[in-house]
Amino acid sequence: MTTEPKNLHWVKSSYSNNGGSCVEWAPAHATTTGTIPVRDSKNPSGPVLNLPVNAFTSFTAGVKAGELGTA
Structure with missing residues (x-):
């Protein structure tokens, strides 16, 4: 986890509903x-996960x- 890089354009997940x-x-x-x-939209000043592109791609494919599963 890191602090948020400056000047990022954040996009909310379409799966957030x-x-x-x-x-x-x-x-x-x-x-x-x-x-x-990646961050929690409810806590925009909180921690940011910086995921390697291939890990993020695998994660989103698994979600889709x-x-x-579900929590």
């Missing part, structure tokens, strides 16, 4: 760093395929 459990990501950051910042 306005239910309060929202994840935001900054996809444009991957072009320059090879990582994708329903392979990760």
